Every structure is written in structure tokens, then in C-alpha cells.
Amino acid sequence: MESAADLKEYTRSQLALRNGSDREEIWCAYRGIIYDLTASRLWRGGKHYEHWAGQDLTDELPDAPHGEWVFSRFRAVGKLI
Numbered sequence: 001m002e003s004a005a006d007l008k009e010y011t012r013s014q015l016a017l018r019n020g021s022d023r024e025e026i027w028c029a030y031r032g033i034i035y036d037l038t039a040s041r042l043w044r045g046g047k048h049y050e051h052w053a054g055q056d057l058t059d060e061l062p063d064a065p066h067g068e069w070v071f072s073r074f075r076a077v078g079k080l081i
């Protein structure tokens with residue numbers, strides 16, 4: 001079974017490349033885990049309301065009208081180191 005310990009590690013600058021402009025992938029980190037949001041229509045182009053992919057958005061979640069359950073349908077692709 002896959003656990004957080006098996007996830008590949010990425011640095012902040014590697015995550016920053018997955019912002020939807022430099023590369024096709026749209027990733028964001030939340031509480032140390034990186035999620036692939038490429039398939040989300042709500043994150044098209046790497047932008048979600050006033051929030052941008054390619055970074056750690058843990059501190060921004062309190063601004064959202066939803067909780068962390070929104071990540072449950074996305075694949076964890078790595079962990080942020």
C-alpha cells in the first residue's frame with residue numbers, strides 16, 4: 001500500500017515549475033503533500049480564484065469557502081521538502 005513515506009520528494013523550486021504555465025502540470029502542496037490538480041476545471045491555467053498553483057497553499061486554505069476535503073479526489077504525487 002502506498003503511504004506518504006513512499007512519495008517522491010520535490011523542492012519548492014521543482015513545485016514552482018508545475019504552476020500551469022512553465023509546464024502543463026498543475027500541482028499544489030497542502031500540509032507537506034503535493035497534489036496533481038491538472039484534471040481540475042477549477043484550476044485551469046494554474047489559477048483558482050485568487051490563488052495560484054505551483055506553491056504551498058496550506059496557509060491560504062482558511063480563505064477558502066471549503067475545507068481540505070477538496071483534495072480527497074486528487075492524487076498525491078509527492079511530498080514537499
Ligand code: HEM
Nearest residue numbers: 040041042049050051057058060061063064065066070071
Ligand atoms: C477565495 C478563495 C477560494 C474560493 C472562493 C474557492 C472556491 C472553490 C469552489 C467553489 C470549489 C468547488 C467545491 C465543490 O466541489 O463543491 C473549490 C474546489 C477546490 N478548491 Fe477552492 N476556493 C478557494 C481557495 C482555495 C485554496 C486556497 C485552495 C488550496 C489550498 C483550494 C483548493 C481547492 C481544490 C483542490 C478544489 C477541488 C477542485 C475540483 O474538484 O476540481 N481552494 N474551490
